[in-house]
Amino acid sequence: MRIAGGGLVRRWGGRAVGLAITGVSLYIVAPSLLSLFGAWPRLADVEPWWFPVLALLETCSFAALWWLARLALTQQADDNAVDEAPPPGHPGWGTIATAQLAGNAASKVVPGGAATGSVVQAKLLIQAGQPSAVVASAVTAIGLMTTGVLLLLPVLTVPALLIGPPPARQLELGLLVSLIMAIVIVGLGLTALTWSRFVVVVGRAAGRIIHVVKRSVTADSCAAQLVTQRDRVAAAFKGRWWAAALAAAANRMFDYAALVVALVALNAHARPSEVLLAYVVAQALAMVPVTPGGLGFVDAGLAALLVVIGIPADTALIGTLLYRLVSFWLPIPVGLLAWAGWRIHRHVTNPSRTKAPPSLGDDA
Numbered sequence: 099m100r101i102a103g104g105g106l107v108r109r110w111g112g113r114a115v116g117l118a119i120t121g122v123s124l125y126i127v128a129p130s131l132l133s134l135f136g137a138w139p140r141l142a143d144v145e146p147w148w149f150p151v152l153a154l155l156e157t158c159s160f161a162a163l164w165w166l167a168r169l170a171l172t173q174q175a176d177d178n179a180v181d182e183a184p185p186p187g188h189p190g191w192g193t194i195a196t197a198q199l200a201g202n203a204a205s206k207v208v209p210g211g212a213a214t215g216s217v218v219q220a221k222l223l224i225q226a227g228q229p230s231a232v233v234a235s236a237v238t239a240i241g242l243m244t245t246g247v248l249l250l251l252p253v254l255t256v257p258a259l260l261i262g263p264p265p266a267r268q269l270e271l272g273l274l275v276s277l278i279m280a281i282v283i284v285g286l287g288l289t290a291l292t293w294s295r296f297v298v299v300v301g302r303a304a305g306r307i308i309h310v311v312k313r314s315v316t317a318d319s320c321a322a323q324l325v326t327q328r329d330r331v332a333a334a335f336k337g338r339w340w341a342a343a344l345a346a347a348a349n350r351m352f353d354y355a356a357l358v359v360a361l362v363a364l365n366a367h368a369r370p371s372e373v374l375l376a377y378v379v380a381q382a383l384a385m386v387p388v389t390p391g392g393l394g395f396v397d398a399g400l401a402a403l404l405v406v407i408g409i410p411a412d413t414a415l416i417g418t419l420l421y422r423l424v425s426f427w428l429p430i431p432v433g434l435l436a437w438a439g440w441r442i443h444r445h446v447t448n449p450s451r452t453k454a455p456p457s458l459g460d461d462a
Contacts, residue, residue: 137415144420148363152356152424159352160198160429166243166345167194169338170236171228189228196436197222203433206390206426216241222440239334242327246290247283247346248385251378254279255371272358272370276351279374283350287343291332297325353377353425360421366409376403397422 172188197219205215216237223233289296298321305320335342354377358370380400384392397418404414 137412137419140416141420141423144363144416148359148420149424152359152363152420153428155352155356155359156424156429159349159356159425160195160202162345162348162352163198163240163244164191164194166240166342166349167198167236169342169345170239170334171223171232173236173334173336173338189223189226193223193226196440197226199429199433200437200440201433203430203437206393206430206433208390212241212385218437222437225444235334239331242331243335243342243346244349246331247287247350248378248381250283250286251279251350251374251381254282255375255378269358269362269366269368269370269373272362272373273355275370275374276355276358279354280344280347280351283347284340284343287346288339290328291335291339291343294325294328297321297328301325350381356425357417357421360424361404361409361413361417363420364413364417366404366413366417368404368407368409372407373404376400376407379403393426396426 168189168191171194200222201215201217201219203215204218205212208214220230220233220237223237224230290300301321301324302317304324305315305317308315308320309317331342332339354374357377358373361368361373377400380396380403383395383399386392386395389395400421401411401414401418404417405411409417
């Protein structure tokens with residue numbers, strides 16, 4: 099009985115603690131969520147044509163991720179085919195989009211965030227016929243690439259704040275800022291993927307800063323780890339580096355553009371660089387795995403930061419709700435529909451899943 103009890107604790111103890119932390123966190127952010135949902139009727143004041151514009155921007159953001167995934171899977175499949183015959187087929191756009199949408203929805207409703215979403219995405223790709231080793235390498239490379247872009251944004255935000263146009267405060271320039279930032283990200287991404295010395299210098303600088311807080315981290319160890327991760331990404335997108343950097347940059351910048359448009363739709367006035375800073379902090383809060391997809395923390399943090407940069411509280415609240423509607427809430431049912439459609443498609447096209455297995459002489 100002791101062994102069984104110990105096994106039960108080991109198996110379910112961590113999950114129970116995780117669920118408890120999630121429950122407490124949701125309780126803490128409940129007031130901000132109630133305030134946010136209380137502003138829901140005020141979305142009726144937004145001109146209807148803004149909604150398809152926002153949906154288009156978020157669709158472009160997701161499409162950039164599909165492009166990035168296709169690049170990684172195609173490269174991994176080609177490399178895998180060197181030692182294997184016949185080579186695995188390249189996944190179609192529909193398969194990649196379905197897997198990403200389903201994984202994204204899972205990351206927003208199940209505790210565990212991005213890790214859970216990656217597992218769901220990988221499972222669908224493997225069920226589609228992609229080798230598990232290919233999928234694992236590709237998903238890891240995609241995660242490293244997108245995380246690298248996110249970590250790069252705070253570094254680029256500081257000069258954006260310094261060169262932003264303080265007198266005009268024209269938020270519409272945020273769309274131009276997103277384009278400029280995308281070009282800079284692509285340039286830095288290509289530099290990191292092709293110039294090892296640049297990565298070493300950045301890693302050593304970061305290591306010295308981290309060493310002040312965590313003594314076990316040194317400049318050399320941080321540089322070595324950064325080079326290792328860079329090499330994994332470079333191998334995953336070999337020969338397609340510019341396209342991978344462009345896709346990763348487009349994913350973030352289209353999402354930032356959606357936040358800008360959500361505020362423009364409400365006639366808000368703020369510096370685009372300050373909105374970029376609020377966006378970066380909100381994305382960092384989304385990585386905190388205490389609630390699915392950063393639910394509550396992102397909403398409260400983003401609304402508060404928008405108020406800090408000079409946007410009226412009511413406008414900041416509705417702008418946050420409008421942005422989160424298209425970037426967080428709407429993709430959940432879309433992802434669930436994609437997953438359901440995938441299940442139905444597999445059921446229809448693979449009758450062997452419900453019928454008796456074929457005899458040895460039959461074609462599988």
